[in-house]
Amino acid sequence: MRVSLKNKILVLVLLVQVICTSAIQAQGRAPDFVVKAVNIEFISTPEYQFSGTQRRADTREKWMEIETEFEATPEFAEELTFKYYVQINKVVFIGEVTHVDIAAGKGLFSVMYISPRSISRIMEGKGLSASSIEKVSVEISKQGALLAYGSWKPEKQGWWATSPQKPGFLRNKNETPFAALYWSRYEAIKTNIR
Numbered sequence: 001m002r003v004s005l006k007n008k009i010l011v012l013v014l015l016v017q018v019i020c021t022s023a024i025q026a027q028g029r030a031p032d033f034v035v036k037a038v039n040i041e042f043i044s045t046p047e048y049q050f051s052g053t054q055r056r057a058d059t060r061e062k063w064m065e066i067e068t069e070f071e072a073t074p075e076f077a078e079e080l081t082f083k084y085y086v087q088i089n090k091v092v093f094i095g096e097v098t099h100v101d102i103a104a105g106k107g108l109f110s111v112m113y114i115s116p117r118s119i120s121r122i123m124e125g126k127g128l129s130a131s132s133i134e135k136v137s138v139e140i141s142k143q144g145a146l147l148a149y150g151s152w153k154p155e156k157q158g159w160w161a162t163s164p165q166k167p168g169f170l171r172n173k174n175e176t177p178f179a180a181l182y183w184s185r186y187e188a189i190k191t192n193i194r
Helices: 005-028 116-122
Strands: 033-044 061-087 090-114 133-142 145-151 166-167 171-174
Touching: 005 145, 033 133, 061 116, 061 145, 090 116
Parallel strands: 033 145, 090 166, 090 171
Antiparallel strands: 033 061, 061 090, 061 133, 133 145
16 A cells, blocks of 8 residues: 555644643643742740750740741652752851752741851841841752742842852751651651661
């Protein structure tokens, strides 16, 4: 059986149309991960009840809490990395946390903190308030591929590239006195197995 040139052209046109339609649908598709909000609060160190010698936390000192609300549409994500950028006094403080076992849903949360002592160091002994904070942004990535971006105030992605950066000031929840709290609110954090 011989296929005519007209039929070959028709098949080719249909194939091109299917490919173009698929590409357009993929471009118009909602992203798998979306940052809905980046919020900042100043909170006191939690106090725990225990037996034995009691030492009280200095509740006058506040932690800076940076909370990211996000949505995920894939049924399951094994691992996502959140990179935080916080600009104070023209210096960008960076930190990252890797979350594991993220299920699809809305109202999902990641959090990072800056300790009271780090705040004192950054502010050279002066207090920190929301007006002292210049910019805060978060990137969500998976295996190095950027998936989502969000910021506290509208900011162009990549604003931190031209500022001096300092790692080590931001702490994930497991590195703070808040580690035992709010397990059902925040996504699980990947721990280094030694």
